[in-house]
Amino acid sequence: MAPLNDEQLHQIRDERREQIKTAAIQIFAKKGIINAKMSMIAETAGISNGLLYHYFKSKDELFLSLIQEAMAETEAALRSIYAFPGTPIEKIRALTAEILDESGSPYFMLIHQARTSDGVPEKVKQLLEKYSMKVFIDILLPVFQEGQRAGELASDDPAELIACYLSVLSGVMVVHSNGIDDYRIPKADMLLRLIEGAKRD
Amino acid sequence: MAPLNDEQLHQIRDERREQIKTAAIQIFAKKGIINAKMSMIAETAGISNGLLYHYFKSKDELFLSLIQEAMAETEAALRSIYAFPGTPIEKIRALTAEILDESGSPYFMLIHQARTSDGVPEKVKQLLEKYSMKVFIDILLPVFQEGQRAGELASDDPAELIACYLSVLSGVMVVHSNGIDDYRIPKADMLLRLIEGAKRD
Amino acid sequence: MAPLNDEQLHQIRDERREQIKTAAIQIFAKKGIINAKMSMIAETAGISNGLLYHYFKSKDELFLSLIQEAMAETEAALRSIYAFPGTPIEKIRALTAEILDESGSPYFMLIHQARTSDGVPEKVKQLLEKYSMKVFIDILLPVFQEGQRAGELASDDPAELIACYLSVLSGVMVVHSNGIDDYRIPKADMLLRLIEGAKRD
Amino acid sequence: MAPLNDEQLHQIRDERREQIKTAAIQIFAKKGIINAKMSMIAETAGISNGLLYHYFKSKDELFLSLIQEAMAETEAALRSIYAFPGTPIEKIRALTAEILDESGSPYFMLIHQARTSDGVPEKVKQLLEKYSMKVFIDILLPVFQEGQRAGELASDDPAELIACYLSVLSGVMVVHSNGIDDYRIPKADMLLRLIEGAKRD
DNA sequence: GATGAATGAGAATTCATTCAT
DNA sequence: AATGAATGAATTCTCATTCAT
Secondary structure: OOOOOOHHHHHHHHHHHHHHHHHHHHHHHHHHHHHHHHHHHHHHOOOOHHHHHHHOOOOOHHHHHHHHHHHHHHHHHHHHHHHOOHHHHHHHHHHHHHHOOHHHHHHHHHHHHHHOOOOOOHHHHHHHHHOOOEEEEHHHHHHHHHHHHHHOOOOOOHHHHHHHHHHHHHHHHHHHHOOOOOOOOOHHHHHOOOOOOOOOO | OOOOOOOHHHHHHHHHHHHHHHHHHHHHHHHHHOOOOHHHHHHHHOHHHHHHHHHOOHOOOOOOHHHHHHHHHHHHHHHHHHHHOOHHHHHHHHHHHHOOHHHHHHHHHHHHHHHHOOOOOOOHHHHHOOOHHHHHHHHHHHHHHHHHHHOOOOOOHHHHHHHHHHHHHHHHHHOOOOOOOOOOOOOOOHHHOOOOOOOOO | OOOOOOOHHHHHHHHHHHHHHHHHHHHHHHOOOOOHHHHHHOOOOOOOOHHHHHOOOOOOOOOOHHHHHHHHHHHHHHHHHHHOOHHHHHHHHHHHHHHHOOOHHHHHHHHHHHOOOOOOHHHHHHHHHOOOOHHHHHHHHHHHHHHHOOOOOOOHHHHHHHHHHHHHHHHHHHHHHHOOOOOOOOOOOHHHOOEEEEOOO | OOOOOHHHHHHHHHHHHHHHHHHHHHHHHHHHHHOOOOOHHHHHHHHHHHHHHHOOOHHHHHHHHHHHHHHHHHHHHHHHHHOOOOOHHOOOOOOOHHHHOOHHHHHHHHHHHHHHOOOOOOOHHHHHHHOOOHHHHHHHHHHHHHHHOOEOOOOOOOHHHHHHHHHHHHHHHHHOOOOOOOOOOOOOHHOOOOOOOOOOO
């Protein structure tokens, strides 16, 4: 009889938003912004078309909100490198393994879609500039420089080294992110060779 | 003015088809199958919308014919490794450099699109199975095995090594293929480290 | 707390209905039937969307009930002319001033909307015929005829004179009713010139 | 066999655009921007939905282009007052008669819709400011002032007099513009009384 | 061969209305 | 009585494809 109380409503709203986001990440990552149909997202989330718009004003807003989350998560993941134990290369290996872990893959794909697709809303483009690769490079610079001083890493220009490393990481996540077995995700150890110093053993 | 003879007509027809294909490769690679509009392709090719349909029965047929070409080119590029001089690693380095050369990038992108997009016509899917990565691995297997015997290459399972290597190559080409400077194409020398044996100098 | 008795419930119900009607008049008059959104009306009335439908079965029913009220009010306003003191022209001036008073404007707008919009429910159309301008003309006919006999009014056909006068009144209220200063509501004295006899001083 | 030549294409395009504009004026004037459905316009113009968008990029653009035309026509109509022969009041009578001529009515309605509706695109709003009533007042000011000096016109503030006069004109056109006979368009002579000097005979 | 006007099916979004609580 | 989540039909707009010339 009585209407739902605030707490119940809040819970329903939160659940629905998560439900929608989870569905949307999959669909957007797989299809790109334009190919992703709101009706697919609604169906995947198990709700009606209309309800989708109750929670997100538009496709663009939904996409933006996912990208924001993906960016924040990615930045946090990179920053977490300093929490790993060991020498620089061990830190990098741990970070690499964490990123390669498939569970994070849709986020990389999403950011790739945002960077490369047409039809990306203006707000998303602004966000991408704020979080350009330079930001990520700056985060990793200290640990790479320390690794170079220790002779653990190749002696290329460190910023360039990081940029290439992140490009390769993004690349393999992207080509792999569709469940097609043709593309392999290399083991972290193999990817590390890209950046290791010459005299590894 | 006498009417053109059969041969001339045939030649015009072939030229137009090439013109269209060239335009279509760019557009498909950049936008993906569904985002690529037939009207953009026509405009890029400098012809009318209607004429496109004189040369290709449908968007699907056009796409299929491009993928066929891309596959054949890619296969040929891989086979050409045996024409390069030098030791296995030198052959691989030469092949890598050739692939990384940006001019070839649209083909990789196209194949990636075909593998990962939805809305890909059934015939294209069949073609992709015929040319699965296994085919490419088989082509490269002899040179990789020889490289391992010579101690030039890492001693991982060779098929896996090739799969990972091709995945990384595809990945960097794909993420880079939109002219966004954030993503770097590493130098061939750097990528080679992925597969080189431990004792490089 | 004893449950509310029937009378109290009835009173609450009536208050709510008035609250809703007041909100609805504003919104309908400003936006037109189709542009007026039930959610706006609910918000303006300070109640939930769902509750609106407890009190009015549908948008159409709500609109119909407003038009009924507007018609009745308008008719009453016209009839009140006989309660004003003075000569015919003084009565008409008083009536005009009352109508021009902005507070009454939404009613005119509403009736105009009803007459001119599509998407008006059938029932409303029937009501409009019942209260066609002829009814209003008949109400005012005696006072206009008396004014003509007294030489205070122009000697046009009296029914036509009234029809034109009411059209002008409706017109200025309608074009003015959106708070855009470009359109002026003329003073009653000016409008009276429309119908005054030639020899005014 | 040969494609249509430029002239023929041009002619087709022009005809279609006129056809669409004519249909659109009716529909917009009658229904307002939001209520007017593109499908109605297409149907009235006797073309497909898609073709409408071949000629006008969007509903907004179509509306804007009509408003521009309406504004220009209205301004031209007002300026034409100086081409009429006779004294100021005779000029004004001629202009009034021309405006009241029903054929022009949709234009007035259109401008009214643009001024008063919601959902009016930003560009249209800007246009409305550029052509605010002040512009129209300025055009008519000289002839009204001359009329006042000649004692032909009432001695109210002339700008106010014009504003009221134009408001009344707009008003009667608007309420009448739906083919409902309840609302009358007064004769020009009657409307002139609004502004005539006291001692008319 | 060549053109571009024309069509229509499909996708995003809005909103009246219903329903569980 | 009251709430707001949920639904689905209707509307704008896009684009592959066809067709008259």
